[in-house]
Amino acid sequence: MKPFKSYVVRTNEENQVTHQVEEVTESFLGEGNTTIAVEYSSINYKDMLGLQTKGGVIRNYPMIPGIDLAGTIISSEDPSLSPGDPVLITGYKLGTEHTGGFSEVARVPSEWVVKLPENLSAKEAMMYGTAGFTAALSIAALEKNGMKVEDQPEILVTGATGGVGSVATQILRKLGYENITATIRKDYQEESAKEFGATKIWNITENESNGRPLNRREYKYVVDTVGGDLTADVLSKVDEYGSVAISGNAGGVKLNTTVLP
Numbered sequence: 001m002k003p004f005k006s007y008v009v010r011t012n013e014e015n016q017v018t019h020q021v022e023e024v025t026e027s028f029l030g031e032g033n034t035t036i037a038v039e040y041s042s043i044n045y046k047d048m049l050g051l052q053t054k055g056g057v058i059r060n061y062p063m064i065p066g067i068d069l070a071g072t073i074i075s076s077e078d079p080s081l082s083p084g085d086p087v088l089i090t091g092y093k094l095g096t097e098h099t100g101g102f103s104e105v106a107r108v109p110s111e112w113v114v115k116l117p118e119n120l121s122a123k124e125a126m127m128y129g130t131a132g133f134t135a136a137l138s139i140a141a142l143e144k145n146g147m148k149v150e151d152q153p154e155i156l157v158t159g160a161t162g163g164v165g166s167v168a169t170q171i172l173r174k175l176g177y178e179n180i181t182a183t184i185r186k187d188y189q190e191e192s193a194k195e196f197g198a199t200k201i202w203n204i205t206e207n208e209s210n211g212r213p214l215n216r217r218e219y220k221y222v223v224d225t226v227g228g229d230l231t232a233d234v235l236s237k238v239d240e241y242g243s244v245a246i247s248g249n250a251g252g253v254k255l256n257t258t259v260l261p
């Protein structure tokens with residue numbers, strides 16, 4: 001295979017992270033039985049961390065970031081994958097411990113590879129990206145726990161202006177849910193949250209937690225991408241037999257709550 005371009009993250013002698021486009025060969029790529037011609041990769045929060053010194057995401061340098069990708073199979077030892085098959089990958093160790101999607105060519109274990117759904121282009125798949133996939137998984141989990149459009153339940157999306165929350169809000173609205181509250185932290189975010197499909201806005205800086213273990217049961221279902229103190233507050237406001245899909249820790253990993261909710 002001819003050399004190809006990749007975005008490579010390295011550390012220099014001062015242990016500072018550098019990143020640049022480089023021409024590399026296949027031997028630079030992580031091990032795997034499948035090579036893919038990459039068309040698209042989305043830029044994720046983790047990728048941003050990967051470009052930073054002490055970002056905590058990449059431990060072995062040099063590395064190609066890109067935690068997801070979509071493209072076509074060049075070759076595979078797995079009989080279920082044929083050259084030209086459109087595929088995608090999200091997550092696993094891609095772009096953190098294993099060379100990732102910011103590269104014209106990727107090499108991966110075939111177990112990570114998912115066939116691209118017929119109604120989705122490579123570009124669309126990566127416009128949703130891993131954040132969109134997380135949003136979809138959260139909504140699927142809530143629907144598995146009883147959330148139904150027919151009931152028009154009260155739904156809360158935290159971090160609704162972020163990668164996961166914004167797509168979650170849009171998917172919920174497209175599915176037909178009409179009672180969607182979005183948390184925001186800045187007044188100017190109200191407009192975009194409403195554009196995404198939120199019908200009510202909760203500016204958490206204006207209405208902070210009262211610290212009570214139980215509050216008025218405002219929400220039946222929650223897509224929570226923030227975590228931390230906001231999750232503790234939200235749990236106190238969830239209705240009986242409600243459900244909370246927690247995927248994030250943007251507001252902290254510690255959850256200081258009580259058994260009451």
Ligand SMILES: NC(=O)c1ccc[n+]([C@@H]2O[C@H](COP(=O)([O-])OP(=O)(O)OC[C@H]3O[C@@H](n4cnc5c(N)ncnc54)[C@H](OP(=O)(O)O)[C@@H]3O)[C@@H](O)[C@H]2O)c1
Pocket residue numbers: 044045129130131132134158159160161162163164165184185186204225226230247248249250251252
């Ligand atoms: N993106 C993914 O593929 C993915 C996958 C799985 C899990 N996650 C996790 O999900 C979380 C969100 O990811 P993301 O990609 O959506 O991040 P993001 O684009 O940075 O969005 C974070 C959202 O949370 C809000 N937020 C941050 N800190 C907050 C706080 N202390 N209180 C209230 N709101 C706060 C932000 O509001 P502002 O705009 O005001 O800052 C923003 O709306 C992260 O913890 C991430 O690790 C992400």
